[in-house]
Amino acid sequence: MTTARLPLFPLNAVLFPGLVLPLNVFEQRYRAMMRELLTVDDAEPRRFVVVAIRDGREVAPTGSGMPDRAALPEKGPAAGFGPDPVQAFHRVGCVADAATIRERADGSFEVVVTGTTRVRLLSVDASGPFLVAEVEDVPEEPGEEAEALSEGVLRAFRAYQKRLAGARERSLTTSELPDDPSVVSYLVAAAAILDVPSKQRLLQAPDTATRLREELSLLRAETAVLRHLPSLPAVDLTQAPTYPN
Known part of the structure; x- marks a missing residue:
């Protein structure tokens, strides 16, 4: 298993392979x-x-998962995460490739990253100016019936989108959706409106088929709930936020 030492960026959010995440870096x-x-x-x-x-x-x-702006540098890179930082984090994360890093006049940064591969945290080093993790790759296995499950998830996702956005909103067409089951599984995991623990379970699923099965169940349940809700401001719900560090 390939291991590496990489800077560690904890968030109250889950990054998936192939997906883009904007970051607002101020600490x-x-x-x-x-x-x-x-x-x-x-x-x-x-x-x-x-x-x-x-x-x-x-x-x-200011809210769950929002970092403490009072965490000053002299408190160290592990401030807020306890004496053993690795215990504060989920063990499976995602390698981010920073496409753009733009420094603002006040010294903060605007960053846009793309998820690449899943990794498992082995240890966290807090001896430097920022956290560094030793990680190992987590391979993506297809599992059984991934192709068939992918088709079912896409159908369920379209129904979920339509119910979420309302009949007046344009939903994704078949030609706009990917064919690869693993890509489908990560796209749906990122696009569905789920809490962090649910998204984390999807990220760390043992294989693509397991992830797709859970997504099928989640999408059907969420769509059933949405049927009984009044019209929602879909554009507000589906816009991707910029995550503060």
């Missing part, structure tokens, strides 16, 4: 990480690991 420990990544040659990938924070960790008064 000193993560600014230091971005400055380090900017030293990487332009021809090389600027990689770090995005990992979801376990419930009840790093919770600020």
Whole structure:
């Protein structure tokens, strides 16, 4: 199993392979990480690991999962995560490739990343200016009946989209949706409106087929709930937020 040491970026969000995530980086420990990544040659990938924070960790008064702006550099890179930081995070995360890192005038950063591969956290090093994790690759296995399950999930996803957005909104056509079952599984996991623990379960599913089966169940349940709700402001619900570090 391939291992690597990569900077670690904890979030109250889940990044999936192939999906894009915008980040608003303002804490000193993560600014230091971005400055380090900017030293990487332009021809090389600027990689770090995005990992979801376990419930009840790093919770600020502004809301669940929002980092504490009072976590000053002198408190160290593990501030808010306890004496053994690895225990504060889910063990399966996703490698992020930073497509753009833009520094603002105030020293904060605007970053856009794409998820690449799943990894498992083995350990977390808090001795430097930011957290660094030793990780190992988590291979993506297809599992049994992934192709058939993928078709069922796409049908369920279209019904979910239509119910969520309302009949007046344009839904994705078949030609706009991918054919590869693993890509389908990650796209649906990212696009469905689910809480972090549910998304984390999908990320760490042992294979594509298992992920698709769980998505099928989740989509059917969510669609049934939406049938009994009044019209929702779909554009507000489906817009991707920019995640603060």
